[in-house]
Amino acid sequence: MATREPELICPDTTEMAWADGERELWASRAEALDHGREQPDWALAATSADKLANLTPQQVSWLFIKGPDASARALIAQPSLLRHRQRIDLDRVAIARFERDAYALAHHEASANADHLGLLMLPFRGPEPATLIAGWLRNLGSSRRWARLWLERHPESAARALIPAAAGRPGRARQNAGDALRHLAAIGCEPIIRKTAIEYGRSTPDLIDQLLNPAPADAPRLPEWAAPDQLPEILLAGGGIMPDDDVTALIEALSRSRLADPPEPAPGDPAPDGAGLPLTVESSAARQPLVAPPGPAAERLIARADRRSAAAFGRALLDAWLGADMPAAHAWVVPAQAHLGDDATFDRLAPLVRSWPPKGRYARAIDGFAVLATAGTDTALRHLLSIEVNMSGGPTNERAVDYLAQASARRGLSVTRLADRLTVTHGLDTGVTLDYGSRVFPVVTDDHLTVHVTAPDGRLLARPPKPGVKDTNPDAYQHFLRFRKEVRATVSAQIARFQREMLGHLLRPARDLPGVLLPHPILGPIARRLLWGEYDAENRLVRALRIAEDGSLADVNDKTAAVGGDAPLGIVHPAEVGADLGEWAQIFADYEILQPFPQVNRPAVALTEEQRAATSLAGFGPVTPDAIGEMVAGPWRGNGYHSPSHVHTQLTRDLPGELTLLVELTPGVPMSSYTAQAGEQRITEIWLDHSWSDHWQLARRIPLGAADPAALSEVLVELYALRR
Incomplete structure (x- = not known):
């Protein structure tokens, strides 16, 4: 029996490798941090700094910036999740101050949020950073950018660290290592990889050959429900029926359907203009991949098929997959609809896509978005518009927004202009009638888009006439009622869109x-x-x-x-x-113009020039605790997590342009939902801050005129409604 070769081990340790000026840049971000008013008991609190729960977030910020050295090192050696919006600045300052001793902090933070905090790994090199970073190359967001920057910066260290994993047992670690080594080869580092492989000896150079030149992947084994005899026949465009062997070949070719590789370029900049906050993008908000084009075999077979018959075959595949409880191994059925589908397919697919996120089928919903955007027909994009509008927000909605933007751009339009062009007319532009066969009544809308039926003498009838015994098409009455309901729904949706x-x-x-x-x-x-x-x-x-x-x-x-x-x-x-x-x-x-929603008579707060130049507005009071509770239950957020007394003394509301409106409260309301016990409140100040800030600073720096006037007005109207 052949003896198993021992696993390869990289002997390197994690060490610092700063780029020129990088450490100084990170240390300089201490100027952007603030911990509010420093308290005399903080030095005493720092003696238990190894337990983060014993410290307030302000104390943690103070400790990282300038607190006692030993206490700060004890804290970063056992990091827990930091409750700071300015984590990227706080972390960079700590790493610049403590270097290798801050590695546990950097690794913990980068693992928790690779897109926003993955750049913390850039100055560290060694096997552990390499293993973490290799797994980011398949991401869509900024973490993919950080992985590339790290590999380009530390190619020798990466090769030594990743070759053992690439030679190891099958699994995610080996796959990630292979991705990273192939990326290194693609950017000109193949000689480094091969030299390192020789240093590891034995069969490693042969493994590198296989790794850098992989054989095409085999198609997944087809299940019984995807067998040709379980599916409808496919008619050929020139007449006849597609032979079973060709149908089998088509299904096998379709089984390679997938989303395309991540679009380029990967977003993210660790030091825009040499300073400031890094530019980062979450994977859900990055540019999303469309469906990859079909392979040559699938393309050739689809071209021979009758279009409608191929689409019906695709829908049968989709239904069979759904009936098998949507096995993930055969999720290729969804992107395959982009190659086979027609508008009937998209009418079938869209309700499924709507239903999948609430059921936790997020990946399948994203596949569905990609199909609709890739197909790009009017019907497909109407569905995608409707899906996006009716979603409740979050990462999945961000992906739908990007797919809409891509589909619109392919037509040379913005999403707004696309929506204008895809709004259905319900036939009102060409004429609609209530046709009973023996009697025909023209259908019209008034200026407010209320649907009416007109009598032969031109009068608007209060109700549509019902069919009589002599009418040959009595079903037209129910068709008209559905038509009127559909028009009403479209009108309501478009009024909401304009608002x-x-x-x-x-x-x-x-x-x-x-x-x-x-x-x-x-x-x-x-x-x-x-x-x-x-x-x-x-x-x-x-x-x-x-x-x-x-x-x-x-x-x-x-x-x-x-x-x-x-x-x-x-x-x-x-x-x-x-x-x-x-x-x-x-x-x-x-002119007796009745507006579709409040606009010229809408309650609004327009700031004076003096107020626009000011950095805060005066508060008011008293305000009932129930009113504050309703705000926190709605779009406002309490900002009291940093309060030792566990009360909300600030309320925040996000505004466009990465700004936040803040309301200072006194005496504050409990962080629990039981606000009635707090007693009457007073709003002492209203001011603006950056959304990435922790809002602890004592000085106000942003003029109110920096806020979008419409968004600010809407929030101030809501706020001033609390005044008695």
Whole structure:
């Protein structure tokens, strides 16, 4: 019996390898950290710093920056999850100060959030960093960037550390090591890999040959439910039926269907402009892969098939996979729909994609997004738009947003402009009737898009006439009721979309108004009842405009306004309009324009120039604890985790532009949900901070004018409603 060769072992240890100026840069981030007002008892608290639970987050920040050396080393030697938004700065400062002694902290943090904190591994080299980092190359977010930077920076160390894993037993570690070594070879480090392999001796050089030039993977073994005799026949485009052998070959070729390799480039910059916060992107918010093109065999066989028959075959495959309880080993069935599917397929797939995230089938939902975006038909993208709008947020929703953006860009459009073009007309642009066979009634909508049936004399009927005994198509009545319900749903969805556009400053070129919106039987009537605005390159309002009766644009003086076709137009928020808001409200009242949602008469808070330049607003009070409790139960978050007395003394609300609005409370409410016991509260100050900050600083630095006026207004209106 042949003796088993002993496993290879890398003898290296973890050590520091700073780039020029890197340590100084990381240490300089201490200036961005703040721990609030330093307390005299902190030095005493530091004596138990080996137990993070005994310290407040402010004390931890103080300890890492300038606290007693021995206490800080004791803390970073046994790291726990840091409760800091500024973890990246805190960690970099600690690593710059304590170097190799901070490795446990760096490894723990990078493992917890590789996209945002993986760059902490860059100055460390050795087997343990290499093993961790090799697993990031398949990620979509910034961690993939950190892995590449690390490998390019430490190729010799990486080769020595990863060859033993690549020669080890099958599993994730071997797969990750192989990925990393192939990346090193691709960037010109193959000589280093081969030299290191020779140093390890024995059969290692042969293993490297196999690793760098892998044989094509075998297709997965097909299950019984994917056998040709279990599926419908495929008709050929030129007539006849596809032979079973070809069907088998097609299924085997489709079994290699997958998402494409991660798009390039990997996002992330560890030191933009040489300083500041690193640019990082979570995997869920990075550019997502579409479905990879079919292989030559699949492409050739699909080209021979009748299109509708191939799509029906694909749906049968999908149903068989669902009936087998969606085995992950055969999840290729979902991306295969991008090669076979038609609009009927996407109508079948979309409800499934909607249902998968609540059931924990996130990977399958992402496959479904990729199919819809890759197919790119109007039907597929309508489904993707609807799915994204109705999701509740989170990483899966971020992926849907990216797929929408990619699909829109492939048509040369923004998501907003794509949505305009894909809004269904329900046939209202070509004419709709209630047709009973013997009697036909034209169907119309009024200015508010209410559906009506007209009598032969042109009168709008309060109710649609019911079918009579002489009518040959009585089912038309139920069809009409469904039609009316569908139109109502579309109108509601588009009104909600336009309101989101107002709040989110989503713009379109002015030429889309007469070219796309106004001719549309649903979008046009909604657009005509809104106040629009022309914006500059900085997204600032130039002037407000309304759509006149002839489709032209009119200014506040009711004079025709010439606007270039490329000028950005958007639905204005009243907080942007300024002193003209009252006149616009009067104009809309004079013309009896009933708006689809509150706009010119919407409650708004428009800051004065003095307030925009200020760094805070005065508070008010008293405020009931129940009102504070409702805020925390809603979109506001308590920021009391750093409070020794376990009360929320700050409430926070995220704003666009990576800003946060903060409300200072006194005396504060308990961190539990039981706020009634807190007694009356007073809001002492309202101010802005960066969203990445821990909000402990004593000085206010950001003027309120830096916030988006619409978003700030919406939050201040909600806040001021608490005043008695």
